[in-house]
Amino acid sequence: MKKQWKIGEYCQDGILVAEIKGTNIRISTKDYNTKEECQAHTYNEDEKRYIRDFLYELTSSYYAEKVEDWLKANSNKYATAY
Numbered sequence: 848m849k850k851q852w853k854i855g856e857y858c859q860d861g862i863l864v865a866e867i868k869g870t871n872i873r874i875s876t877k878d879y880n881t882k883e884e885c886q887a888h889t890y891n892e893d894e895k896r897y898i899r900d901f902l903y904e905l906t907s908s909y910y911a912e913k914v915e916d917w918l919k920a921n922s923n924k925y926a927t928a929y
Contacts, residue, residue: 850917853879858906860885865914867922874901874914892924
């Protein structure tokens with residue numbers, strides 16, 4: 848399952864992508880103009896703290912919470928992790 852947010856100037860590189868594959872969550876950014884991937888990290892579902900830290904490095908707290916809400920709704924372990 849994959850979701851993309853075109854955030855623009857409130858996100859490094861402009862586009863934020865979250866993808867859930869099995870028990871892994873992949874967070875990446877793409878350049879707004881070229882659509883090329885710039886940064887990416889893959890985490891286990893239970894590494895909520897590291898995912899949150901990475902999101903707050905990439906974008907504002909508002910958009911980081913939007914991504915977290917999507918992860919909670921679509922990932923079983925992320926919703927119950929500390």
